[in-house]
Amino acid sequence: MVETDAAYWACVALLGRLNATAAQHAQVAELLETLDPDEVYARILASRVYLPARETLHHLPPSECVLAIGKRLDELIASERQRCAAARPELIAILSAAPTLGVGVMKGLALREYHPRPELRHEGDIDLHAPNWATALATSDWLRRRGWVWDTTEFSWLKRTDGGHLYGQLTLVLPDNDDPISRVDLHIGPYSVGHEGNMPLAGWRETEVVGVAARVPDRETTLALIAVHALNDCVRSMKDVNDLYVLLARQADTDWATVEELCRSAQATDVLSQLLAMTGDVYPELGRGAGEVNGPLVLSQTSAERADSAARFAYQDERARGAEHDTATAVAEEARRYYSADLRPRVTPPDQTVPPPARNRRTCCRLLPANTWSALAVAPSSPADEIPYTEEPWEPGLTLVTAGPATVLRMGDEIFVPTVWGDVHPDSLALGSRLAGPA
Numbered sequence: 001m002v003e004t005d006a007a008y009w010a011c012v013a014l015l016g017r018l019n020a021t022a023a024q025h026a027q028v029a030e031l032l033e034t035l036d037p038d039e040v041y042a043r044i045l046a047s048r049v050y051l052p053a054r055e056t057l058h059h060l061p062p063s064e065c066v067l068a069i070g071k072r073l074d075e076l077i078a079s080e081r082q083r084c085a086a087a088r089p090e091l092i093a094i095l096s097a098a099p100t101l102g103v104g105v106m107k108g109l110a111l112r113e114y115h116p117r118p119e120l121r122h123e124g125d126i127d128l129h130a131p132n133w134a135t136a137l138a139t140s141d142w143l144r145r146r147g148w149v150w151d152t153t154e155f156s157w158l159k160r161t162d163g164g165h166l167y168g169q170l171t172l173v174l175p176d177n178d179d180p181i182s183r184v185d186l187h188i189g190p191y192s193v194g195h196e197g198n199m200p201l202a203g204w205r206e207t208e209v210v211g212v213a214a215r216v217p218d219r220e221t222t223l224a225l226i227a228v229h230a231l232n233d234c235v236r237s238m239k240d241v242n243d244l245y246v247l248l249a250r251q252a253d254t255d256w257a258t259v260e261e262l263c264r265s266a267q268a269t270d271v272l273s274q275l276l277a278m279t280g281d282v283y284p285e286l287g288r289g290a291g292e293v294n295g296p297l298v299l300s301q302t303s304a305e306r307a308d309s310a311a312r313f314a315y316q317d318e319r320a321r322g323a324e325h326d327t328a329t330a331v332a333e334e335a336r337r338y339y340s341a342d343l344r345p346r347v348t349p350p351d352q353t354v355p356p357p358a359r360n361r362r363t364c365c366r367l368l369p370a371n372t373w374s375a376l377a378v379a380p381s382s383p384a385d386e387i388p389y390t391e392e393p394w395e396p397g398l399t400l401v402t403a404g405p406a407t408v409l410r411m412g413d414e415i416f417v418p419t420v421w422g423d424v425h426p427d428s429l430a431l432g433s434r435l436a437g438p439a
Contacts, residue, residue: 005299007035008039008299009236011028012043012044012238013238013282014056015040015052015053015056016056016241017238018120018246020056032060040065044073045076046235047237048124048239049122050073050122051077051120052120052242053073054074054077055120057070080123083181090182093146095210098215101135101139103129103130103139103186104204106216106217108122108125110214110217110222112209114222114243114246115242126183127187128186129186129188129201130186133396137395137398140186143186144414148184149173151173151177151183152177152371153177155366155369156168156169156171156366157364157365157367158357159192159359159363159364159365160360160361161190162321162361164359167189168188168365170186170188171183171186187201189201191228191266193228193313194232194266194314194317195310195314195334196314196317196335196361196362197265197267197361199228200262200265202221203218203258204221205219219252220258221262223244223254223259224263224268226244227272228262228263228266228268230271231271231297234297234298234301235297235300241275241282245282245283245286248279249283259272260272264320270296274295274297296309306339307340310339311333311336311339313335315331315332334362338364343422344422345368345372347378347426348424350425352423352425354423354425356418357400357420364420366420367411367416367417367418368424369416370416370432373429373432377430387403387404389403389431394409397411397412398410398411404427405425405428406427406431407428408431408432415432415435417429
């Protein structure tokens with residue numbers, strides 16, 4: 001399987017390479033004759049390099065495999081262009097408002113601007129960054145007023161740093177969850193890595209994104225972000241290689257010590273080294289020399305292997321933070337369980353205890369919006385209207401409300417039901433309905 005994986009990686013690396021040569025065209029044409037076109041297509045999508053891959057296929061002899069993959073890519077690209085065109089007015093509106101809202105632009109959108117041909121770089125989610133909760137709440141309120149709805153495929157979530165500072169991610173889609181044309185990932189505070197790690201986002205610069213003035217991560221933070229984002233997935237991606245290539249190809253001074261320290265803070269130094277070696281291997285014209293392309297990022301993995309990776313990095317991170325072996329091991333096992341668990345929301349029996357959401361790096365408090373928790377509604381175990389509730393402010397505009405076994409979060413004018421493992425007590429649903437009032 002490893003040899004097969006290596007052949008598919010070599011094929012996708014050649015297809016997804018920017019500015020492939022005639023010799024490389026011949027090499028990938030030969031490879032395609034030995035591989036399953038369905039699997040090649042799937043791996044092109046997984047690496048998010050369908051745009052350069054389609055351009056490369058245009059230069060290859062029209063074999064049955066080339067035509068089959070090209071046809072599927074044409075259909076995908078046409079659909080993506082239609083989606084991006086429909087979302088573009090709202091994207092411009094968000095970017096135009098970002099400086100006033102106090103949010104930066106990061107990840108994919110910011111990286112596209114480094115590409116000599118941005119049209120060949122996958123345009124995905126709108127990743128924004130809020131330095132604190134107040135900015136995040138104001139931005140989400142602004143988006144909600146524009147018609148954005150809460151994402152119910154990847155719920156918003158919150159954690160706290162060891163110093164007690166809230167961080168996390170609020171996720172919204174437009175126009176709905178059934179057929180969204182755009183998605184906003186509003187990151188709050190440090191960038192979350194794995195089960196309980198994070199990386200500071202402290203370096204920013206002023207530039208333009210899609211022709212609009214924007215604040216984006218600086219070069220050093222951008223390089224580190226590529227590595228820690230790859231660590232989250234743990235699988236090799238040509239998108240990451242291409243992003244590193246366009247950064248490294250630019251004649252610009254780089255504070256590599258800062259890049260390394262940012263990666264070290266998230267246990268991503270080995271990933272950074274592997275990515276740099278992979279980039280030098282795919283793009284020998286960079287002149288970076290030989291490097292070890294094997295490392296934490298694998299060619300493919302099962303869900304169990306993904307959980308093992310999460311556990312390994314969680315252990316390393318806790319130990320680096322000074323935890324004893326037993327404590328780090330317990331955190332690692334929790335990470336393995338979390339990445340293996342069925343986290344879909346479900347109502348518990350009335351006699352089952354659902355502890356309130358913890359506030360630490362290790363416990364991900366996911367926020368179920370009203371259209372999710374209201375669909376779970378069942379008869380409460382006690383008359384909710386008669387139970388007094390207690391309010392505990394978490395942050396301005398964010399309050400934990402409890403009543404017996406019931407727990408909800410009031411965020412601005414909206415009510416969310418928090419969950420960690422997917423468990424929701426029926427009384428929490430009743431309390432949510434009570435506080436939300438008539439629909």
